Amino acid sequence: MTEEDEEFNRIEREAAMRKEAVAATITKREWIGLTPVERARIYTLPTYEWMQAVEDKLKEKNDL
Numbered sequence: 001m002t003e004e005d006e007e008f009n010r011i012e013r014e015a016a017m018r019k020e021a022v023a024a025t026i027t028k029r030e031w032i033g034l035t036p037v038e039r040a041r042i043y044t045l046p047t048y049e050w051m052q053a054v055e056d057k058l059k060e061k062n063d064l
Contacts, residue, residue: 032061
């Protein structure tokens with residue numbers, strides 16, 4: 001193995017360690033669902049609109 005190969009492998013290992021370190025620091029957020037009042041309002045919509053309303057509200061509440 002050449003010095004260049006060894007250097008490439010070292011850099012590759014360091015990158016993998018950094019990736020693992022970053023992944024370990026990412027915290028998962030708790031999902032925020034609809035309240036009973038929000039559900040009731042959505043369920044009164046016509047059938048073709050309520051699915052989009054559910055998706056839009058959940059995206060809004062979960063900052064997506």
